[in-house]
Amino acid sequence: MLNDLLAIERGLTANGVDLVGRHPDVKDVAKGSALRVRLAEGGHVSSVEVIPEAGNGAVWTLRDGQHNGFPGLKTAAGLLALDAFAREKHDRAWNSSKSPPDRRNELMRLFSEHSVAARQIKNWPNSGHRKRISERLEALRTLADDPLSASVPAVFERFLAALDVSPSFLEQLTNALGERVRNNGDDYWIDPIRTALIAPIVLAIDVKDMEFQRDAGDARQIGAISRALSNPPSTGNEQIKGEAVCALTGKAAKLHAGNFPQPNLPGLGQTYIYSRNRDIPSLTRYGRTADASFQADAELVRRLAGAIAALTREDRKGKTWRLIPAESGDKSDLLVVSTADPGAHYADAVADDDELSGEAALKELASRAIDQSKGIFEHGQPEDQVLVLVLRTVDPANRKSIYQRRATSARFWTAARDWQSATVNTPDWLRFPFPGKAKAEVILRGPPYVTPLSITPISRVQFANGGRRPIEVIGIPASQAFQLFLKEGDIERRARDLLHLLVERHGDLLAGVAAARTKGTEFLKDFDPKAGLRRNALQSATWIGALLYHLDRLKEVYMSDAGFRLGQLLAAADIVHVGYCKDVRDGSIPPTLLGNALLGMAAERPHDALKLLLKRWPPYAAWAKRKARWVLREIEPIAMDLREKLGKVEGRPDEYFQAELLLGYMAGLPRGTEGAGDASHAEGQNDVNRGESA
Incomplete structure (x- = not known):
């Protein structure tokens, strides 16, 4: 951790921050x-x-x-x-x-x-x-x-x-x-x-x-x-050795001796900034433990402790630090951000799990960066450095840095701007009903804003039993989230891997809540009584859209491609199936709807899924001609599209197709949405209502 703190100390010192050196006691x-x-x-x-x-x-x-x-x-x-x-x-x-x-x-x-x-x-x-x-x-x-x-x-x-x-x-x-x-x-x-x-x-x-x-x-x-306490030497357990070369700076200095400082860090508690345990043989092969194993400038050691203490003060929460979920276990990691701008909410911008404040922090970060740079970000000028550090409790006496990255404030601004675009890469009409404050009030909500580090808690859950049972698994570490946010390394491969993982773990959830919504309000309440699954599904939808964005799959493109259109077709089949059952079968709706039953096959063998749908479709189509003409009008252009576009899909579909299939199934048909409703849609709504009440 000493090297990480040295980078923080140098950055703060260079920006004129008056660091208070802290004695270990x-x-x-x-x-x-x-x-x-x-x-x-x-x-x-x-x-x-x-x-x-x-x-x-x-x-x-x-x-x-x-x-x-x-x-x-x-x-x-x-x-x-x-x-x-x-x-x-x-x-x-x-x-x-x-x-x-x-x-x-x-x-x-x-x-x-x-x-x-x-x-x-x-x-x-x-x-x-x-x-x-x-x-x-x-x-x-x-x-x-x-x-x-x-x-x-x-x-x-x-x-x-x-x-x-x-x-x-x-x-x-x-x-x-x-x-x-x-x-x-x-x-x-x-x-x-x-x-x-x-x-x-x-x-x-x-x-x-x-x-x-x-x-x-x-x-x-x-x-x-x-x-x-340090000069002259204290009577306690911390003393100053003679002068020698500091291993951190390479300069001659009075060396630290005794216990290293233990700042009390949020979520981690008392944290030695350096320790070497004599009980671990691999650390003592040269017969040196504790302070004897590392020569460090005594004054610098105190400044390093002062640097981390300054960044993690309570009044700096959300700006230079915040606790973030680890990929497993119940203990949080500590995110620390060192920056020349003490007022910028860097930590909130990448990790705040509250939709409104997280998005506001990101927008505020971008505006501050623009003001400070006076527009130079687009011209490759030198910019302030931002150091990102993630600290973790390894065992009761040991804290380690698990991620450290240095970036410019300009890069953060660019990343923040791109992230805002990525988080709206979902269909505009994708909505789910939520209970409002009043007893009978219903609020339609779409995919929310998510922060880059939210992928860790989201990916820690795999949904089974049709999406109703969450299972705790190991999630995506913060390091991968930062690499995606800052576009480090092979972004295409990383986004594809994350997309595959999210579809695999949350596919049942997205399909389950969408089918329950189609069946009706009471079915949705039974499937998701506290609305938590709906919130999870919408967060997943935002993330799927963001990952598609990083793979250059913008919604203006993927919404007209085979995967999304096939998902819409299956969602339309479910609408007809529900109306048919309420009308013809006295309201007896089966556990699995027609389109939902074919969703898994469509992700693996879309041609076979479409053939099976056509085989089962005739009785439902006949009913729809009498009771839900608007659905048939919506289905016809989708079917025409699929006839051409599915012909280009060979072999097992890729991650793009499977993710877009789920988004298409969740979004369904854009009926009754702002800007999408017209006379034909209104007529269609009435047709379905008559069919459901028959």
Whole structure:
């Protein structure tokens, strides 16, 4: 991962981003809420605040691995001394009283009937932890000379003092929380206070507000803290070796020693930017493990950690990072995008699974690129670099880069523009009914916009049992999605392979929902009661159209070719079959319709499928002449087309034909659509309605 982070660090530095080097012992507090406890001089509690989300870089702390944290640390237990009986009594009262006033009264009862846990007052933090806080204080004393960082050593001093004052720190904290309850504080305090009283809770210790120019917990303190701990050498487990050649830069530098930094990355947790495990023989054949196996500039190592931390801050989500599905398993990968444009939503543009925001991000990315380039993209001028990185949890202690690619912002813009065109390469009238907000409301929806990385979750499902049963399989990795999006390598072969895979895995789904739609609303509800299969089918249709686009099969072309036209013919046969059954067979519709039954054969042997359709067609054609003349009018030009175009199809059809066959079957006939309806269509609709109600 070091080489990947080096590319990120160089890119950010070149674009003027001020990176804060992070000492390995600087960590993020765990996710979840925390209480910020401010201390006045002498160690007295000044105020208490709720931090709703302390993780993701909101609160920093110094920690030796997972131990001895400060100024972020956790209590050993709840603040009050509750035995099993008292806890059970409280739980019953809490669960039976749901309103804020009732729960506030229950907290007041706890405060009045129970005292602070004496054992915790005496033993928290333990002696080793207190010693480590004192050692940190000595290493950070030089920060007192700068008004901006003076609060950092001050908070260490005040906390150590707070442990020896009377009443004790924990008693003062409990009293402060009690005052919040008694003074009828805001309702959002109720749950944090209750948690603090009955269970361990994260504390973020800080100085009294307005006493210093900057809070001790301010993230801008991290740079000064890291420098103080590293130069001179800290008393912790990170030291600076003598000067030698850095393996990353090739330049002489003071080398890093000890643990490498462990930034807390979204979805991946604490991540060593470099590790070599002594327990893996293949990694220790030369007898070198950990820091001894890799010579790296100590200052650069801290900057690398700072670079990845800067890109994955919570406020950068959607812009420079987001979690993406892996091709298998339930753990997400982390997509990181390093770019000179800090406001561009690169991550959302390629991975946001929300249709509206994903498409908006892509359009916004294109417009920003145009503005920044002032139109030079079409003229081969130098452009900003964009680095794409995908990180994965390999095992609990190991994270790896599984994809890294460097591209220009111009290339991203061109890819974004082409992708927008690719995602509308489906028939305009392809629609499925969805339930609306009102009880009887029906909304017709077409194939949605999809992002390039959506192929991974979509391809992880294979549909069986006529499309009704999803089976988890291994999907397409993000690397292949990026290669398609950025047009890297043999695009034709890659698109053909993806098209073949998608048709194979989702063919039953597309055919199943289309047949259910033809049978009628109740059949569609029974087939797909929650409308999830319809959404999946429409997403697949968009992807099939996008892949055909990358194979130079535009809808203006493929919609007049043999595969699509044969699919339409089979869909029309189903319409007639349903009308015939409702009219002649008293509404008894068979499980498989005429066209649907021939769809599999049409994908393999289209000539045989057409012959079999013609053999079975006469009774249905006779009915259609009386009840659904419009269908016959639609079928006639399709049949004429197929007579000529199927003659050119020899042997087993290719992926194009099979994909276009499915799209034709899903789209059916363009009746009743905007711009396609005319008098003949309206008459046809009425004919079918009369036939269905007969």
